[in-house]
Amino acid sequence: MRFLQIAAAHLDICKMTDQSRNAWIIKDDPRLVSARQKDFFVDILDDRRHTSDLAWSLRQRDEPKYQYNKPRSPAEVKGHVLKSDRVKYAIEKTMEETGKSLEEVTKEAVYIVDEMAHNLRVGVIRCFAMVLVKVMKKLFERIYVNEEAIQNVRAMLKEYPILLMPSHRSYLDFLLMSYVFYHYDLPLPVIAAAMDFMGMKFFGWLLRNSGAFYIRRSFGDDQLYWAVFTEYVQTHICNGDSPVEFFVEGTRSRTQKSLPPRIGMLSASLEPYFKAQVPDIMVVPVSMSYDRVLEEKLYAYELLGVPKPKESASGVFKARSILSENYGNVHIFIGEPKSIRTYSIGQISRISHSISPRYIASLTFREQALIQKLSYDVLLQQIRNMAMSPWSIIAAVLLQNMDGISMKELLKEVDWLKRQASNLGAYIDWPVNESAEAVIRHNIFTHKNIATVTEDNVVELIAEDTSLTQNQDPLFTSAAQEMMVCLYRNQLLNVFVRVALIAIPINSCVQETMPLSELKAHYSLLEKLLSREFIFMPGDAEKDFDVALASLTHTCGVVVENDCVLVKKSINKYTTFFSQMFEPFLLGYWAMCRYLLSIEKGSHGKPLVKLPKTISKEAQVLSAQLIRDGHVKRKEILSLDMMSNSLQALYDLGAVHKEKREGTSYMYPNLVLLSKLTEDLCKFIDVPDLPRTTINVDTKTVTVNAKL
Template sequence: MAEQSRNAWISKDDPKLVSARQKDMFEDILEDRRHSSDLRYSLKTRDVTTFKLNKPRVPLQIKEHVMKSDRVNFAIDQTCLDTKLPREEIVAEAMSILDEMAHNLRTGAVRGFAFFLIKVMKSLYRRIYVNVDGIQKIRGLIKEYPILLMPSHRSYMDFLLMSYVFYNYDLPLPVIAAAMDFMGMKFFGWLLRNSGAFYIRRSFGEDHLYWAIFTEYVQCQICNGDNPIEFYVEGTRSRTAKSYTPKFGMLSAALEPYFKSHIPDIIVVPVSISYDRILEESLYAYELLGVPKPKESTSGLLKARKILEENFGNIHIVFGQPISIRKYSEGLVDRSLHNLAPRYIASLTNQEQDLIKKLGHHMVLTQQKHMVVSPWSLMASVLMQSQGGVSLRQLGKEVEWVKRQASNLGAYCDWPASESAESVLRANLKLHENIVRVSQEDVVELVRVAPPAHAKATDAMMITAGQHLMLSLYRNHILHVFVRPAMIAISVNTCNEERLSIDDLYTKYTFLENLLCKDFVFIPGNTKADFELALLTLTHTCGVVMENNEVVIAKSTNKHTTFYSHMFEPFLLGYWILCQYLLSNHPNVAGKPLAKTQKNLVKEAQMLTARLLQEGVVKHYEMLSLDMMNNGLHALYSMGGVSKERRDGVVYMYPNMRQLSTITDYLAKFVDVPPLPSVSINLHSKTITVNAKL
């Protein structure tokens, strides 16, 4: 694929120097706002397109519909039978749940919110680019079908941006599934609710009444086409700038009306939001290290207003190709199977559940496909492999090389083609001067990052790890581009034989995919196709040599395979240390491996990693990430290396020594592992006892 540039014709991508609003297929929606009245804009007359079958109603009428629905009344009756409580008490509980959940979308609040948002956006960002063709497709479809919006979720700004974009283009504002965290914020919780946010619990468990109210509330708005419904298929914000594996609860509830023939079709729109600089970068880094995030509050928001003085660069918002569920499911599901069952009883066939899982993965991968790669992400991928610093000149050469590789693999790189590489680098170094600096000798190096106030971190290792994790956020933004070719490159780069058969290579690829399946998103059942495409890419563009269905190792080991291998080395080495920690756990009195909670296991593994970093045994500070440890533990569980058991409602985990030993030994073939003594850890005293000198 030819190298791509989003703004090849712009000599300087700076609002002060460029007056044009368009850039390739994008439009900057902040440009006009910088030259006209914000108040007039927030009070403008909006000619909003609506769904053709919509019967206008206010939020109170939606709540009345939910309480009168067969689904909710059936759930109330069942709850009465289960709890032996009077119906009036359960009805009151249902009303309380609905009042807590429901939005109260009001035009006055929306206009006030629009005025506030414009001020914030203009202060924080230089440009907000939107692909206009995506907006026009939505405008045409919104008249005919209910719309589900599924944005990527890397920042709190995501749902504000979506509302702002829809307000700007005179589209009906989406109602947004929001976490309960925001509800407790004085004034802002009220403002969000009145601007279309409806609050849902993070977990419903076995609360059938809550499930029924939530499902009916979502579905009645889909069927009536009141507003587009926006939710995050990943379930929560990504603290790592990598996509999370999809969650299916909300998606199942949203698509059930189609499967049960309440409506003829639903349109699903994937949305990719790419940030030059993430607002929460410092908070994320320390949260990954185990520092609890500060509770969402109005006072905290006001204290954070000093960030309005900082520059967070550009945002690119890409609305992907809308997907018709009717066409997507054609020949895959049989809707007539629901004809004889009451429609208010939640039930999906195995075919429908499989389709939902397939669609969820498709949504996440489509979001990744349309992510815009900034120069800083390319720079971060080089800097993460040059922790001692790198000259600006060498950085430029390496970044140009990485840009070519990313473009060849299908990434969209937002690189001003008419600017010199040095000017692009310096502009991005300036944007991220809180992380890196250029010395007098023109060496790019990390700077000491002050931890956020709530972290209260004075430990030097914690601060250093925070620096590296902040940088890794931006490297992570492009890892999905490289992960499949890299899994082959790792196998090639670490092979000790002269040749590697394609069957053995596929076995290694499958092992790595299983190991990395929680850190990266792979479509279940698509392993073989992914492998073949990745191998084809490497042989055509990366110098991997195949002869007689074998990889010739000496001819294939090159800069591509080495760079790709090093990109993912922290993950493999981090998993290996986790395995070693689990294998070192002392048995209980019965001689079996000691079971511990997941939280304790990952915390103790993090403590071991910290000790190894202190001793210089390993060098990747991002291995201290609790997210990486958690993902590794879940992957080991899916591979049979770890088991779970539940005691008094608490889940405990323990290693299956034989299987875990096999996994650990095989993993060691893919990464240079350090000599590691047996280790015991006492979490309560926060000490590490090493049985031999490191």
């Protein structure tokens, strides 16, 4: 039977891979998870609360050195870059294409490397370390690190170049990584930082002197910049000056979900191995988990379309009030290193580069495919190693009880959801020596700006005081509060996404049975549709489906007989809760579809083309009207990130076309395919019946030709 094959596949996969650090659990008891997880971590703030910060920052540090390293100053690194064959070649090509003189182009190259390069200085680092540790003690209760992995990194630093690839949820990510490495007497990483930070006056200088090197967000076809950037990164790797740190997501995740990988930096970093300039490179994924994110309110408003403030020194000083807040714990999990030599066995041949100069950028198709796969592997490993705060579980329950929930009921629901998350491999940071109610009350107090416990012992979300934000639309002000709760719920979604994409079709099915082939087709469609929201390994859809279905049948009451799901017997609390967690995404995508179908046609009979940002903004206007008219309750669908992701997913599926005009991309709907996808979405969720609509984004109005 197909069901037995799926179950066997699930068991084999669990044996072959370390799917979860909770895999040793035999009984469904979340207390075991908590007792075990503290074995992994050490609180590195504990000593700092009892000994001198000055003595700690000025102590003698014993840093391991790469065996082939030749010590160089930052100025010598810049000199090497400018004298390299790669940059000389790029200068010649630029001269040919632009007609500029050697002096002019060389001056441009010098400017680029001066703008980019770090200026790592021990004295500055020691001063920064002393200030940073005081800030950390103010912000956080504990900073946990899996110390055993640190010792592995120490040993590897002597043997291999190291690439550090942390998850990116906050501005604090790179500061915390540097703090951890300073604490453990490891060489501080050089960090790829966005140009935004360079303009922060004193702080830009401080970061540069602490190891940050600044790169532009987009290089376009500027081959001189590409050459300087590539050589600068690769010389650090080949000489092993310092670990190189960058974020494979490219930017902070405002939603607290992992972003699809951007592989430009990774490609440049791995090229020295492909071209046999180094014997191996070790890639180290790092998972950064926050109980509470400093930028939570900023993220909420950014997602709704309020522009983020420009990074500035004055902004940092204005934000010093955060030092009076409690941001809970941070968990930093150093993941299992990946040897590129081992990872690429049987997939690439380095001989292919022997006939062309190393300084000419060239990666084979196989190498590009390997880099793409590695980037997803790193993201998935980061996700698996995240530590889930109790607040993430509480937030997920509160979002399904928007009118409030009694403490007694909340305790029961949180305990149930915690067990489901643990069974699926989540790593729960749940204290073992406190009662469940004490843990929940502590987390609500930490997030007292979002939730509260009433005198009647009911837990409610706090409505934003609109009198404090008179210039904001009241709908968007209240939506920002809900969006903040969603940020923390989102941390949990990666745990449930695969089982939910099976639960949704089951829960919405009106037939008594559903063939597994049909269920798999629904799963495949939903995975493709949400591929911009969640991380799925390309090509693994069938394996993911089999494992998720096995989980549902083993622990969640889904019944499969004769290669069919028995729908009535399978719909239960598990499938319903999992479905409801993800319904806002499908509702938001449906709103985008309905907006696209409402776009007026031009004189040629084809829908008018529009800029992607305009489409997202106008779809948001439609969503806002649906909420105001009471047809939709979840304000999460106002997220411009969701609108943008849905538009891109529809483009990937062929339901939206793209065309360029004078270098600018415009989009318009493929009405036939888009209509079919809209119908499919309506099968999975309840949606309001909308007539034809027209939207004016400037006046933020939606006009319909009949009452909704």
